Amino acid sequence: MKKNSTSLRVRLPVLVFALEVLVVVLYSVFVTYDDQTNALLQNNKTQPLENTVYQDYPFFADIQVMIFIGFGCLLAFFRRYGFGGMVFNFLTATFAIQWAILVQGFFHFYYDGQIHLGVINLINAEFACAVVLISFGAVLGKTSPVQLLVMALLEVPVFGVTEWIVVEHLKINDAGGSILIHLFACYFGLGVTFILYRPSLNEGHSKEGTTYQSDLLSVLGTLFLWVFWPSFNCALTLRGDDQHRAILHTFIGLSASTLTAFALSALLSKNGKLSMADVQNVTLAGGVTVGASVDMMISPAVAYVLGMLGCTACMLGYKYLSPFLARRLRLQDQCGIHNLHGLTGLISTIAGICAILLASEETYGPSLYQTFSYRAPQQGDPQLGELQKLIPGLEAGLGRTAKEQALYQVVALGSTISISAVGGVLTGLVLKLPYLASPTDEFCFDDELFFNVPLDEDQASESVPKLITLMYLNVITFTLKMKGNAQYSYLL
Amino acid sequence: MKKNSTSLRVRLPVLVFALEVLVVVLYSVFVTYDDQTNALLQNNKTQPLENTVYQDYPFFADIQVMIFIGFGCLLAFFRRYGFGGMVFNFLTATFAIQWAILVQGFFHFYYDGQIHLGVINLINAEFACAVVLISFGAVLGKTSPVQLLVMALLEVPVFGVTEWIVVEHLKINDAGGSILIHLFACYFGLGVTFILYRPSLNEGHSKEGTTYQSDLLSVLGTLFLWVFWPSFNCALTLRGDDQHRAILHTFIGLSASTLTAFALSALLSKNGKLSMADVQNVTLAGGVTVGASVDMMISPAVAYVLGMLGCTACMLGYKYLSPFLARRLRLQDQCGIHNLHGLTGLISTIAGICAILLASEETYGPSLYQTFSYRAPQQGDPQLGELQKLIPGLEAGLGRTAKEQALYQVVALGSTISISAVGGVLTGLVLKLPYLASPTDEFCFDDELFFNVPLDEDQASESVPKLITLMYLNVITFTLKMKGNAQYSYLL
Amino acid sequence: MKKNSTSLRVRLPVLVFALEVLVVVLYSVFVTYDDQTNALLQNNKTQPLENTVYQDYPFFADIQVMIFIGFGCLLAFFRRYGFGGMVFNFLTATFAIQWAILVQGFFHFYYDGQIHLGVINLINAEFACAVVLISFGAVLGKTSPVQLLVMALLEVPVFGVTEWIVVEHLKINDAGGSILIHLFACYFGLGVTFILYRPSLNEGHSKEGTTYQSDLLSVLGTLFLWVFWPSFNCALTLRGDDQHRAILHTFIGLSASTLTAFALSALLSKNGKLSMADVQNVTLAGGVTVGASVDMMISPAVAYVLGMLGCTACMLGYKYLSPFLARRLRLQDQCGIHNLHGLTGLISTIAGICAILLASEETYGPSLYQTFSYRAPQQGDPQLGELQKLIPGLEAGLGRTAKEQALYQVVALGSTISISAVGGVLTGLVLKLPYLASPTDEFCFDDELFFNVPLDEDQASESVPKLITLMYLNVITFTLKMKGNAQYSYLL
Structure with missing residues (x-):
């Protein structure tokens, strides 16, 4: 096997079968059914129709559409890299979910010596998968499927650790995953692409453009992401009014960013025409920007303003920051994830902190202590008993104040960015190892390299x-x- | 800024930002959460899992797919206007929903000085949006995005008023919106296109054809509309058996019209071949035709016959009426909305009236007074008490007879058509104003005008x-x- | 009308109108609403929100997407047969469902002299429709729409009878339909294509290849099937944990087969490149392979292994068996249904039998007698009373042992394959009759024959x-x- 060959004939099967054996062994040793899936745990008190599958499966299915069809089509925008965009997304997503079931399982669903599995694990795994796919956007067209699988193999555990720190220990508000998903994915992806820097690509590449058909397919992907984004942002929020608000805010935020994207696309183009790249990407900015405060009582108008702000930052990023990053900082970000997930994620984090600081019992009533569960009085605090009269199931919290929480959010932001950037750089170094079928510069963005392409x-x-x-x-x-x-x- | 320039560089951003400021101001002053979304109104009696979001969101998501993906793909059928079809649909729909939330909010969800917002408003707003998009079909390829936004700005309030008259005052049966949505949209669109008449287009236009790829994309849009149409027709019907029937009848109606469309397409073509335009449009006729009686006990066989009838009218309209309207009556109807929404809407209205006249307690039992709520006895009528024993929650009605109601349906039909036609004509006049970037005849149906089109x-x-x-x-x-x-x- | 003409002008309308008259007459005489759809049967004890439509409709909608969009896109892979693939799928599916409502209605929903209709019938009819569409895969591009309608007309009743024997009488476990749907469809399709053998096609056909765009569209279809397959496999299982497991296992099986497909595609190609045909088809093998045991306690790891096995068999089938079948056994299987549905179905059947033999009260608890309802004690057996204390609603079963059941599964396998193969051969003979617009060899896989194709x-x-x-x-x-x-x- 030649060191720099790009033939997948040996390296892809070897890697895949090794991963599959690993997964099968770990599944058979560690993975069992959870109490909603295990026949043995059903009895005459369990109501079949109250199985949590009926709450979780619709959101799971919506996010599946986003992951496999939305991302798949969106990433198929290059002229001759439609197969690569759509199909490597399929491959990478599939493995990332399998792997995340195990990794997240150890952190969140592990007890009695086993990982307990239900559809809720799949939803969590899809979030980890979304992280990998966003990072993939930074190196689209410059990586082999072997490298992508290795990236997923490494990124998922780093994400798992970060999630464990941020969610289990720092206990932050981030219902839509602006910090944990979007910022993590962005800085991890930038770390990888920093190492995989290819100077020649800064001169432009003959295959880097789009075609009429590829632009249409890509915008179709955008529409699928757009339509189902409310499900993404609300899937793991508290049931009831919290989830209801998450849906509303996501819709309003996306809606505002879409309108703004059209205006800015015309305004910033020299000839007064719209650009499809803007329609494909910048319209989605609002979905990220509302993320960190998506379940809070921020008001519809503020969700709208957040959508506009996120969109503006994202657009200016594409226009001015991305070329700068590519030329000066070795950050060749193929899909502009720093604009769509990084800048918007930062705005979202700040908005989330403001919303936390402004949250009061006046606005939320006693459910303040559910949406901001860490603010609930600690176990033993007499105030807890008072509140439990109002909200029967209320659990003891950490007794944090809003300001303390704001600090935790900042710490979460800092640690997410640092861990992800370092993780990305290290992963990039691994991807530079030989035998991983990395494409030559000439064959970047070209399906001919890895596919039997029909002669059209x-x-x-x-x-x-x-x-x-x-x-x-x-x-x-x-x-x-x-x-x-x-x-x-x-x-x- | 030149009067007749088609550059979007200034006019689109100016209009969009003006609309956005308007929307933000009105949202911040008038829009608040409804009682299913407001954290403050949740207490230990509200069950999170009984939040109405779980009833409404699945239908909302399905209709989103129809609006953004179904319509988007369907309208992308022109050879070189795929971007325009799919992307202007995206832009127009987004603004129409934002705007309808406000307009319909004032008519239907306004109390205590505020518009109260939940997912149910979004479903209503999507119906208003569907109206705008259907009208858009009449002027597809002949209008700039600036004109389309102005059209949405004007059409939504006219629709809001009509809806208020027809639903709140006339109180008609029209679960699938055959009168209120399809006929309104059709005659409004015809009014607009009447004013925007371009004689030169009657001679044919070099860009008006389709390609193999655009036909495939468009039929994909049809399939999305087809699959989710039952959700559209049932989203606002009474829960339970009414909604169940609406789903059944819509499916059966569409199914019958699809089969009929294939038969007629072959029969009416000179060379005995099928035409993709028929597959894209005429197959959908049944969804409209069953609309006005979709929740009633019309029987599956009648739903089937309605699908066949609607399809036949629609097909004959495309074949014989549309060319006549374009040449003789200045009605250039690009997508043939008069066939798919007008003729079918009229048949549906008549079918609805027949179903109302035939509805009896023998067929419906006491739930007659729910499906036809205006027939319930008035407050104070002793019969009301009797019925309330059978149906605990039954509300007082208007004590109308079936024949009276038939008259109301006719009045609703007449007023919908007149208001929409006049509204369309007036809107058309506004769209003729200068500075709205109206395309020249030569650049109709051509993405080059408003997009940076990749060199394929x-x-x-x-x-x-x-x-x-x-x-x-x-x-x-x-x-x-x-x-x-x-x-x-x-x-x- | 010429005997061998392929003009649809007379033959398609004549057939369609005849079928429509037949359907309308039978619907009006025999089809009525079921007790969830009939207004008359609602009273103050029926809760609208407990109507079964809310359990069934989401699965129905998902399967609709699979049938009309998933299959439609997947079958559009030929270079110049995209219209045929997508549109004949639309036509055939529509009629097959209408017809299956009647045929299955007589077998399963017939009482009081009427077929009783609700969304549950539509789900059943979609399964029958899936059978027809899989068989269609064997003869794709070689048959006229007239022939396809005749095929649906004949296949649905043969399937109905088989279903009646296997489900009502043999009472087998086959939640995902591996035996009843996939194996039936496969051998029926092979029977048809055996009779429609065209020697000249073994020499290759100029239109048989794909294009870049058609490959992308087809893989999009695969992704829709992939995403919604869990809904297909779980739609008719027991509510609660059984359905939950069916979703999990289908996802895991598909996931494993996808990864394996990529590895094998690279391994078995001469130049070490991936083939899109493998991505389009072989990735889906896992969905079939888990089918027969999809609701059982087989463990996630076993679902994973089943996915890998099914994928391997399917891939080897495409590579080695299909060419052999075409050349030696006159079995020209255009889409390779024998690999994707036949071989995988056989593995699934064996896996199902193993799972049945291993099922014990130790693993399932008392719900063993629900998942394997035929093992519940017979009416009158005192053990039944004991079990009914644990599971209040448990119905009496047949008192079969696991081994007895294994035998029933084998009998079901044998009878399904024999009936379907014979039915397919007989149907093939009917399709060879004149006047059915069968395409000449030259115009196979060519949309020009049946469509007005735009000049691109x-x-x-x-x-x-x-x-x-x-x-x-x-x-x-x-x-x-x-x-x-x-x-x-x-x-x-």
Whole structure:
């Protein structure tokens, strides 16, 4: 096996089968059914229709559509990298979820020596998978499927640890995952692409453009993400009014960012025309920006303003920051994830902190201590008993104040960014190892490298100009020869 | 800024930002959470899992798919107007929903000086949005995004008023919106296109055709509309058996019209081949035709017959009526909305009236007074008490007879058509104002006007014939010059 | 009307209208509402929100997406048969469901002289429809829409009878339909294609390839099937933990087969590249393989292994078995249904039998007698009373042992395969009758035959080479003429 060959014939099967054996062994030793899935634990007190599957499965299915179809189509925007975008997304997502079931299982669903499995684990695993796919956006077209699987293999555990720190220990508000998902994914992806820097790509690449069809397919992906984003942002919030608000705010935020994206796309283009890249990406900014405060009582108007702000930051990022990052900081960010997930994630974090500082019993009533569960009085505090009269199931919290919590949010922000950036850089170093089928610069963004690509009518016609030129030169040469005279060489 | 320029650079951002400021101000002053969304109104008696979001969100999500993906793909059928079809649909729909939340909010969800917001408002707003998008079908490819936003700005309030008259005052049966949504949208759209008449388009337009790919994308849109149409028709019906029937009838109606569409497409074509335009549009006729009686006990067989009838009317409309309307009545109806929404809407209205006249306690039992709530006895009528023993929650009605109600349906039909037609004409006049970036005739149905269109392999090959011709002429000219003789000019 | 003409002008409308009249008459005589849909049967004890429509409709909608969009896109993979794949799927599916409502209605929902209709019937009918569409895969591109409707007309009743035997009489475990749906569909389709054998197609066909766009569309179909397959496999299982497990196992099985498919695709290709046909088909194998035991306590690890096994069998089938079947056994299986549904179905059946033999009260607790209802004690057995204390609603069973049941599964396997194969052969003979617009060999896989296909830019460019050649010859001829000399003929 040659060191730098890009043939997948040996390396992909070897890696995949190794991963599969690992997964099967770990599943068979550690994974069992949870109490909603285990037949043995059902009895005459369990109501089949109250099984949590009926609460979780609709959100799971919606997020599946986002992951496999939304991301898949969105990433298929390159001229001749549609297969790569859609299909490597499929491959990477599939493995990331399998792997996240194990990794997150150890952190969150492990007891009695086993990981307990239900659809709720799948939803969590899909979030980890979304993280990997966002990071993938930074290196789209520059990585082999072998590298992508290795990236997923490494990113999921780093994410698992961060999630464990942030969710279990810092206990932050981040219902839509702006910090934990979007910022983590962004800085991890930037770390990877920093190491995988390819100077030649800064000069532009002949395959980097789009076609009419690829733009349409990509915007279809955007629409799937847009439509189901409320399910993404609300899937893990508290049931009831919290989830209801999360849906409303996500919709309003996306809606505001979409309108703004169209305005800015026209405003910032030289010829007053819209750009499809803006429609494909910038319209989605609002979904991230509302994330950290999506379940709070921020009011519909503020959700709208957040959508506008996020969109503006994202658009300016694409226009001015991305070229700068690529040329000066070795950060070649193919899909501009720093704009769509980084800048918007930062705004979202700040908005979340403001919303936390402003949250009061006046606005939330006693359910303040549910939405902000860490503010509930600690076990033993007499105030807890008072509150439990109002909200029967209220659990003891940490007795934090709003200001203390704001600090925790900042700590979470800092640690997420640092861990992810370092993790990304280290992962990038691993991806530079030989035998991982990394494409040469010339074959970046080109499906020919990893796929048997059908010879299209399109492609057939591509060869026509060559044919003409050949014939033309032929005729001219012949004519010149005939005249034995070079005076007509202007024709060439 | 030039009066007739089609550059969006200034006009689109100016309009969008003005609308956004308007929306934000109105949202912040008037829009608050409803009692299912407001944390303050939750207490130990409210069950989170009984929040109405769980009844409404699945239907909301399905209709989102129809609006953004179904309509988006369906409207992308023109050869070089795929971006316009899919993306202007995205823009217009987004604004229409934002705006309808306010307009319908004032009519239906306004109390205590505020509009109260939950997912149920979003479903209502999506219906208003569907109205705008159907009307858009009449002027597809002939209008700028600026004009489309202005159209949405004007159409939503006119629709809001009509809805208020028809639903709140006339109190009609129209679960699937055949009168209120489809007929309104149709005659509004025809009013607009009447004013925007472009004689030159009657001669045919080089960009008006489809391609293999655009036909496939468009039929994909049809399939999304087809699959989720039952959710559209049942979203606002009474829960329980009414909603169950609405789903059944919509499915059966669509199913019958699909089969019929294939038969008629073959029958009416000269060469015995199927036409994709028929598959894209006429198959959907049944969804409209069952609309006005979709929740009633019409029987599955009648739903089937309605699907067949609607499809036949729609197909004949495309074949014979549309060309006549375009040439004689200045009604250039790009997508044939008069066939798919107008003719079918009329049949549906008549079917609805028949179903109302035939409805009896024998068929419906006491739930007659729920499905036809205006027939319930008035407050104070002793019969009301009797019925309330059978149906505990039954509300007092208007004590109308079936025949009276039939009259109300006719009045609703008449007023909907008149208001919408007049509203459409007036809106058309506004859209003719300068500075709205209206495309010239030549650039109708052409994405080049408003988008940075990628240079495709397709397009690259388009220039090949020109290149050849140029070279060919070059060679000939040279040869002739060489011989100093015009006798070979037949080659040109 | 000519015997072998392929014009649809008369034959399609005649057949469709005949079928529609048949359906309308039978619906009006025999079909009524079931007790969840009939207004008359609602009273003050029925809770609208407990209507079964809320349990069934989400699964129905998901399967609709699979049938109309998933299958539709997947079957659009041929270069110039995208319309045929997507649109004939639409036509055939629509009729198959209408027809299955009647056929299955007579077998399963018939009482008081009527077929009783609710959304649950539609789910059942969609399964029958899936059967027809899988069989369609064997003859894709070689059959006219008239033939496809006739095939649906004949296959649905044969399936109905088989279902009646297997489900009502043999009472087998087959939640995901591996035996009843996949194996039936496979062997029926093979029976049909055996009779419709076209020797010339074994030499390859110029239209049989794919294009870049058609491959992308087809993989999009795969993704829709992949995402919603858990809904397919769980729609008719017991509510509660059984359904929960079915979702988990389907997801895990698909996930394992996807990863394996990528590995094998690279491993078995000569140049170490991935093939899109593998991504489109082989990734789905796991969904079938887990089918027969999908609701049982097989453990997540075993679901994973089943996915890997099914995928391997499927891939080897495509690679080695399909060419053999086509050349030696006259089985030209266009989509390779024998690999994706046959081989996997066999593995699934064996796995199901093993799971049945291993099932014990130790693993399942008393709910053993629900998941394996035939093992519940018979009416009158005192053990039944004991169990009913633990599970209040438990119904009397047949008192079968696990081994007895294994035998029943084998009998079901045998009878399903025999009935379907014979049914397929007989149906094939009917499809060979004249007047059914069967395409000639030359026009197989060609949309030109049955559709008005738009003249694409693509196609326009196809004619360019011809144009060049013509001009080139012209110039050369002229030049030679000019010189009166043949010495330059090397240019030709």
